[in-house]
Amino acid sequence: DIVMTQSPDSLAVSLGERATIHCKSSQTVLYTSNNKNYLAWYQQKPGQPPKLLIYWASTRESGVPDRFSGSESGTDFTLTISSLQAEDVAIYYCQQYYNIPYTFGQGTKLEIK
Amino acid sequence: QITLKESGPTLVKPTQTLTLTCTFSGFSLTTSGVGVGWIRQPPGKALEWLALIYWDDDKRYSPSLKSRLTITKDTSKNQVVLTMSNMDPVDTATFYCAQKDYYASGSFNYWGQGTLVTVSS
Numbered sequence: 001d002i003v004m005t006q007s008p009d010s011l012a013v014s015l016g017e018r019a020t021i022h023c024k025s026s027q028t029v030l031y032t033s034n035n036k037n038y039l040a041w042y043q044q045k046p047g048q049p050p051k052l053l054i055y056w057a058s059t060r061e062s063g064v065p066d067r068f069s070g071s072e073s074g075t076d077f078t079l080t081i082s083s084l085q086a087e088d089v090a091i092y093y094c095q096q097y098y099n100i101p102y103t104f105g106q107g108t109k110l111e112i113k
Numbered sequence: 114q115i116t117l118k119e120s121g122p123t124l125v126k127p128t129q130t131l132t133l134t135c136t137f138s139g140f141s142l143t144t145s146g147v148g149v150g151w152i153r154q155p156p157g158k159a160l161e162w163l164a165l166i167y168w169d170d171d172k173r174y175s176p177s178l179k180s181r182l183t184i185t186k187d188t189s190k191n192q193v194v195l196t197m198s199n200m201d202p203v204d205t206a207t208f209y210c211a212q213k214d215y216y217a218s219g220s221f222n223y224w225g226q227g228t229l230v231t232v233s234s
């Protein structure tokens with residue numbers, strides 16, 4: 001199984017400041033045939049299902065604010081919120097869909113400082 | 114718009130078989146590239162992918178749970194059914210179904226609200 005390790009487990013950021021969440025995969029999730037990383041980011045608020053934010057590691061889902069961005073460097077992936085808003089308080093998960101079983105990170109809890 | 118909704122028992126006894134139904138609208142499970150998957154989340158814990166069925170009836174399972182899972186589809190009813198046998202208290206979780214489009218995002222674009230299943234005698 002591909003292990004997805006997120007850091008930190010929790011994060012407190014001031015409103016308007018940048019929040020950065022990291023995710024590392026235990027092996028590549030890059031299909032060389034199409035040069036795409038099979039990596040997604042989800043946001044989950046209390047009592048709600050996960051919401052897709054980013055797919056192919058850096059493509060923003062339709063309707064997601066542009067303060068959310070994804071990037072990659074090898075097997076290291078980053079979700080950045082450029083200017084934290086109160087409504088961004090949530091748990092964030094990365095997920096690989098390169099191999100079966102699809103696996104999620106353990107989650108990063110983002111709070112307001 | 115695309116919606117999915119999970120239904121099934123909220124309480125099952127240990128050793129029983131759980132049957133969950135995902136009823137969806139706004140897309141067809143006969144469209145090339147489309148799939149419906151199941152993901153569970155124990156209270157306060159992370160997400161765990163369980164199973165996936167594609168438009169062409171290709172089925173994929175989590176290897177660690179494969180012996181206990183069965184996923185089927187009924188395209189005429191727009192439903193996907195997941196059965197999980199030999200339930201145990203550690204299987205207590207919220208179960209979600211979600212739509213996946215292999216040729217679009219490749220990931221789970223749309224999710225149901227989830228259904229909490231408690232395993233207890």
